[in-house]
Amino acid sequence: MSPMDTLERELLDARADRGEARGAPLVWAEAQRRATPTTGDAGPWAWPYRLVLVGCLLVTAFGVLPGTNGIFTTRAADGELPPAPPHLPLVIGGAELIEVDEPGWTRSLSAGLPSEAPRTVHADDTARPTRILAVPQPNAIVSRDQILSDLASIGLDDPESFVELDDRGFVTVDAPDLMVIAEFGQDPDTDVRRYTFSDVDETGARPLPLVAHLDVVIDDSSAGWRTIVNNLLLERPETIEYVTAEVDGRSVEVTLLGEVAAVWTLDGDTFVIVPEPTGGDEVALTELVDRIEVADTAAWLAEVDAAEPRDVIDVFGVLATIVLVGILFGSERVSTPRQLIPFAFVVMGVMLSGLNPLLIEVTPTVGRWWVAINLAFVVLLIGYVLGVRRNGWRLEWPTIAEREARDEAERASSS
Amino acid sequence: MRPDDPTPTPLGPDEWRRLYPRLRRFAAVVADADMEPDDLVQDALASVLASPADPRHPEAYLRAAVVRHATDRRRRAARWRDRLPRLAGPTSTSDRYPSDDELLARMAPLDRAVLHLSIVEGRPHDEIAGLLGLTATAVRQRAHRARKRARIVVEDERTNLREVLS
Numbered sequence: 329m330s331p332m333d334t335l336e337r338e339l340l341d342a343r344a345d346r347g348e349a350r351g352a353p354l355v356w357a358e359a360q361r362r363a364t365p366t367t368g369d370a371g372p373w374a375w376p377y378r379l380v381l382v383g384c385l386l387v388t389a390f391g392v393l394p395g396t397n398g399i400f401t402t403r404a405a406d407g408e409l410p411p412a413p414p415h416l417p418l419v420i421g422g423a424e425l426i427e428v429d430e431p432g433w434t435r436s437l438s439a440g441l442p443s444e445a446p447r448t449v450h451a452d453d454t455a456r457p458t459r460i461l462a463v464p465q466p467n468a469i470v471s472r473d474q475i476l477s478d479l480a481s482i483g484l485d486d487p488e489s490f491v492e493l494d495d496r497g498f499v500t501v502d503a504p505d506l507m508v509i510a511e512f513g514q515d516p517d518t519d520v521r522r523y524t525f526s527d528v529d530e531t532g533a534r535p536l537p538l539v540a541h542l543d544v545v546i547d548d549s550s551a552g553w554r555t556i557v558n559n560l561l562l563e564r565p566e567t568i569e570y571v572t573a574e575v576d577g578r579s580v581e582v583t584l585l586g587e588v589a590a591v592w593t594l595d596g597d598t599f600v601i602v603p604e605p606t607g608g609d610e611v612a613l614t615e616l617v618d619r620i621e622v623a624d625t626a627a628w629l630a631e632v633d634a635a636e637p638r639d640v641i642d643v644f645g646v647l648a649t650i651v652l653v654g655i656l657f658g659s660e661r662v663s664t665p666r667q668l669i670p671f672a673f674v675v676m677g678v679m680l681s682g683l684n685p686l687l688i689e690v691t692p693t694v695g696r697w698w699v700a701i702n703l704a705f706v707v708l709l710i711g712y713v714l715g716v717r718r719n720g721w722r723l724e725w726p727t728i729a730e731r732e733a734r735d736e737a738e739r740a741s742s743s
Numbered sequence: 744m745r746p747d748d749p750t751p752t753p754l755g756p757d758e759w760r761r762l763y764p765r766l767r768r769f770a771a772v773v774a775d776a777d778m779e780p781d782d783l784v785q786d787a788l789a790s791v792l793a794s795p796a797d798p799r800h801p802e803a804y805l806r807a808a809v810v811r812h813a814t815d816r817r818r819r820a821a822r823w824r825d826r827l828p829r830l831a832g833p834t835s836t837s838d839r840y841p842s843d844d845e846l847l848a849r850m851a852p853l854d855r856a857v858l859h860l861s862i863v864e865g866r867p868h869d870e871i872a873g874l875l876g877l878t879a880t881a882v883r884q885r886a887h888r889a890r891k892r893a894r895i896v897v898e899d900e901r902t903n904l905r906e907v908l909s
Contacts (some may be wrong), residue, residue, distance in 0.1 A: 337862050340772055350781045355763065359789040360792055362793075
């Protein structure tokens with residue numbers, strides 16, 4: 329060994345002896361704990377991690393489940409409509425229950441149909457369930473007690489319990505003034521399928537549509553209305569849900585609910601409910617829209633259109649839920665804070681998904697950009713899943729050195 | 744133990760106790776001044792324990808893992824220093840040792856590993872190649888360049904010392 333080598337050796341020796349060694353047992357124990365954090369002993373970060381994931385799942389669920397009316401609602405529930413234009417003059421009064429003695433139709437519960445109420449009722453050809461309808465009547469308010477009394481008069485036990493059957497999220501049992509639509513099965517005495525009602529606010533304006541999922545035909549022989557409704561349904565059933573129009577000299581309000589439409593006159597005395605498109609005279613939608621009395625129809629329709637990307641959000645929400653559930657089941661392996669870092673963007677993505685509907689409601693333009701950001705997160709999620717898969721379904725991001733070492737070990741074992 | 748030894752050695756607590764002092768010294772040389780040698784050793788051991796299959800030669804595997812962890816940490820530290828020059832502050836978090844001079848600090852972890860194995864442990868080049876996953880030629884070249892660089896630095900220091908003394 330040359331003198332120079334001796335110098336270098338001293339240098340290296342001194343460096344090799346630096347610091348205080350922890351000792352073999354301590355290093356062994358710590359390395360073993362890090363390498364096997366799951367066997368019966370979840371890491372210290374497992375529970376915080378699980379809590380975060382459960383929170384994400386809840387947020388996602390609120391965003392995904394139809395019919396949830398919270399901040400994170402992603403799409404309107406079936407039958408739930410955008411807010412009506414504010415100047416609608418419709419005043420909903422009380423309710424009268426219609427008596428129809430023909431087979432397959434509902435029975436009347438209270439006498440005295442209003443003079444302007446539908447006089448002609450066409451029986452449904454199909455074997456649809458019968459219904460009891462609450463008919464709006466001008467300047468009359470029906471109380472909740474009256475409704476319950478009416479229901480009790482047809483022999484329904486504990487009618488108050490039917491209030492709970494409402495499935496549209498605006499149950500207000502204690503509200504004194506309500507509009508009611510009760511839906512019954514084949515046997516109106518026992519088979520109550522749906523009991524829907526809505527508040528009537530102080531001004532008498534109806535805050536929410538009253539009719540949902542009605543597929544009976546009650547017609548006052550105004551064929552023109554049906555044509556209009558049919559055309560509406562045929563043209564844009566997915567976007568137009570609620571319009572008012574001047575038709576045949578009468579102001580009507582048309583509510584489209586999937587394949588069902590309800591047309592109400594604005595003076596509240598007559599209405600027609602059409603089950604599904606049946607053809608008839610052609611009245612173009614454009615022509616109808618031209619006659620729409622709503623002041624800012626275009627803006628309102630744009631608002632409805634803006635809600636369409638919610639479908640995308642639903643897809644993202646479902647995807648995020650699946651991924652989160654999968655990760656939750658794998659959370660046993662989480663033992664260090666570093667392993668939580670990759671989930672940060674997953675959490676962020678879910679939260680963005682939850683905020684999407686809110687933003688769309690407020691500003692459709694921003695909302696659409698938000699949807700684009702969400703789509704980017706979908707890509708990240710897919711990349712993340714692929715990364716986890718490549719990592720042998722382990723949750724942490726290995727360092728380059730760890731990955732190389734692991735690959736080397738696998739190569740050695742296979743050879 | 745030579746890496747081409749055909750007899751596999753299982754890594755258990757006893758074997759670990761035997762390997763630890765050597766590995767720790769090795770890690771102390773390979774590590775930068777601001778790295779704890781035991782951290783590197785521990786990371787390397789965790790890699791072995793977490794790997795799906797037992798390596799045939801734990802010592803060789805651990806040495807290679809120590810070098811890679813050191814390289815990786817050094818790379819990460821450099822990235823942070825580049826990104827956050829104001830926040831980075833002094834790069835070393837531990838005391839500097841008298842022997843921890845510029846020579847070793849300037850060398851890459853792999854070069855330091857080669858020097859240590861060849862000069863301190865006196866291993867032949869082909870054995871070092873097996874331990875570090877390099878070819879014998881690469882080890883020879885690295886050792887040659889590292890020595891050359893070391894000598895330049897040592898000569899410079901001697902010259903400086905002479906100038907100061909005179």
